[in-house]
Amino acid sequence: MRSLFRYLLNNHAFLLFLLLEVLSLVFVFNYNKYQRVKYLNSSNRIIASVYNSFNSVVQYFELTRMNRSLAEENAKLKSRFQMTNSGEIITDSVSIGTFQTNPNYRYISARVINNSVNKKYNYITLNKGRKQGVKPDMGIVSHNGIVGVVTSVSESYALGFSVLNSRWGPSAKLKKSGFYGPIEWNGDDYQFVKLMEIPFHVKMAVGDTIVTSGYSSVFPEGIMIGVIQSFSQPEGESFYDINVKLATDFKSIYFVEVIDNMDKEQLKQLEDLIKNGASNN
Amino acid sequence: MVRQTIKYILMFVGLVLVQVLILNHVQFSGFVNPYIYVLFVCLLPLSSPRYVVLLLAFLLGITVDIFSNSLGVHSFATVFVAYLRPFVIRVISNREEDRSDYPGLKQNNWRWFLGYITIMVVIHHTVLFYLEVFTFSNFFETLYRVFLSAIFSIFVIVISQFIVFRE
Numbered sequence: 208m209r210s211l212f213r214y215l216l217n218n219h220a221f222l223l224f225l226l227l228e229v230l231s232l233v234f235v236f237n238y239n240k241y242q243r244v245k246y247l248n249s250s251n252r253i254i255a256s257v258y259n260s261f262n263s264v265v266q267y268f269e270l271t272r273m274n275r276s277l278a279e280e281n282a283k284l285k286s287r288f289q290m291t292n293s294g295e296i297i298t299d300s301v302s303i304g305t306f307q308t309n310p311n312y313r314y315i316s317a318r319v320i321n322n323s324v325n326k327k328y329n330y331i332t333l334n335k336g337r338k339q340g341v342k343p344d345m346g347i348v349s350h351n352g353i354v355g356v357v358t359s360v361s362e363s364y365a366l367g368f369s370v371l372n373s374r375w376g377p378s379a380k381l382k383k384s385g386f387y388g389p390i391e392w393n394g395d396d397y398q399f400v401k402l403m404e405i406p407f408h409v410k411m412a413v414g415d416t417i418v419t420s421g422y423s424s425v426f427p428e429g430i431m432i433g434v435i436q437s438f439s440q441p442e443g444e445s446f447y448d449i450n451v452k453l454a455t456d457f458k459s460i461y462f463v464e465v466i467d468n469m470d471k472e473q474l475k476q477l478e479d480l481i482k483n484g485a486s487n488n
Numbered sequence: 489m490v491r492q493t494i495k496y497i498l499m500f501v502g503l504v505l506v507q508v509l510i511l512n513h514v515q516f517s518g519f520v521n522p523y524i525y526v527l528f529v530c531l532l533p534l535s536s537p538r539y540v541v542l543l544l545a546f547l548l549g550i551t552v553d554i555f556s557n558s559l560g561v562h563s564f565a566t567v568f569v570a571y572l573r574p575f576v577i578r579v580i581s582n583r584e585e586d587r588s589d590y591p592g593l594k595q596n597n598w599r600w601f602l603g604y605i606t607i608m609v610v611i612h613h614t615v616l617f618y619l620e621v622f623t624f625s626n627f628f629e630t631l632y633r634v635f636l637s638a639i640f641s642i643f644v645i646v647i648s649q650f651i652v653f654r655e
Contacts (some may be wrong), residue, residue: 220538224571227546232566233551234560248557257555261509323556326514327621330557366557434549 248359248366255364258321259334266461273461310426311359313467315339317347322369324397324457329371331355335465336363338370344425346377346466349415352431352454353377353419354463366466370432371397371457379432380420384409384424387420390432390451397457399436402449407440409447417451447481496532500548502652503528508555511644520633522641523562524648525552526612529570529603534577534590541600545570558620565616569608576607593649604637613638 215222249255254463284479317339321400335341335362347354349365350446357375368375371392379402380387388404404418415435421428433451468474507525514522539554549563557563577591580603586594587603591604620629 218569220542222544223539227542227567231546231549231560231564235564247554247559249555254555257505257510275636311654323512325513325521326556326558328558388572398568 225419228426230254243392245321246425249330250336250359250361250364250366252364254318255332255334255361259364259395261317262320268462269459272313272459276350283350286293299488311469313340313469314464315341316462316464317341317365318462319460320364322457322460324371327368328374329397329457331367333357333365333367333368333461333463333465334363336360336365338363340467340468341365341465344471345468346426346430347353347457348426348466349460351456352433353426354455354457354460356425357465358462368454369457370400370453376400376422377432379417381405381409381411382410382418382429387422389447392415397451400433400451400453402435402451403446405447405449406445406449411435411438411447411449413437424468424474426466427468461484496528500528500529500544504551504555512556517605520636520640522609522637522644523613523616524641524644525647526566526569526609526641527605529566529573530608531590531592534591535589536623537576539572541570542567561616561619562616564619565612569612569613572582572611573608576604576611580604580607593646601649602642602646606642609641609645610634610638613641 249258249307258392315335317333319331321330321336323329331347331354333341333347341357342361343357346358347356347369351485353366353370355372357365357367358374359366370377370390372394373394376390376392378387379390381402386405386409388402388459389402391403392400405411417432419426419428419430419432431454433453436450436452438447438449503525506589507523511524512521513571525548528548529541532541532544545566546563549566552557553559553568563566580600591601593601598602616629616635617637
């Protein structure tokens, strides 16, 4: 017994080393579970407030660019408003892009306080949280297009996957033909993603628009994702290899909107009902 | 003693802030991510107990992890390099000369310091980058990233020795 204690005492450094490394690996392998733990990521109140205060200083240097992008957004909205108000040409059913007048969706404006593009798994931290109604699994969009999805929230901050995260991809479709597939990011270039699972018989052209499919409750249908940059038919496969240039410039996003789907609860209840019904039979 | 402790606390906070607020956003062609916070582990007094070094390394790693949403990756690499530190020092200090307890640039000759920092940073970056991508499939691409980033990190660390940690 005594020799055991002496052994432990003599090798305490090695044992501590093993313990800490195993603990780290447990964290690495259970990223999903711990990502949801709110105090171990950058939506943590203390961590996020560090980012927030740093960001509130740095943002002064970006004011020119911010103003320009806000002015562009204004112009875009104005022209759309004119279009819908200009009379008989366009009637009721026009709703394109981010700003649909769908009452089932509510938009919460937020400022990006931390964001990265150079990792394999990129995250985005926002300055709105539970207090402002932000919940996990809400979509994040900018005026140019899709940005990401909220994964965890604290009292007044939120953390989300950005599209540039290989652990998550939105469901997308070709706007023209309606064929849909998942979006994937391979970790290389922050401007490009890939659209998967589009079969060879679908016709497409460079420059075609890719939008969200609306098949999940995260995003409404028709939010801009990007345009086709190039596509090819790899030999021995049955799906296209499509490069999509993202509409959102992830290096300059300052303000975003979080989308609250008011029907989500109902949809979920309905889905659960069907699932439970199926398992009962 | 108290002054030393305060100095190390300030160094810890300073390095973490510089890392997460500035260097995490540095990006040249998507390859170079300098990680200089490991300097804290390098500069701990050589006489400090090993369990203290290991625990501080874990605390440092997990702090950077929480800031950059990569739980476990940085703490693994930092604890790893902290455990190897005594061996690294033994290997590069071949002669029994009077070694200062503080392994900074001023207290040692620059060749010793550069060798020490280079080995520590390269080990740290290698472990970190391979654990981050978690595959050996793009082995050489990752290796390229390791070396580019390591060179940049070493450069920043040496510069910082002239500007900040002068005493």
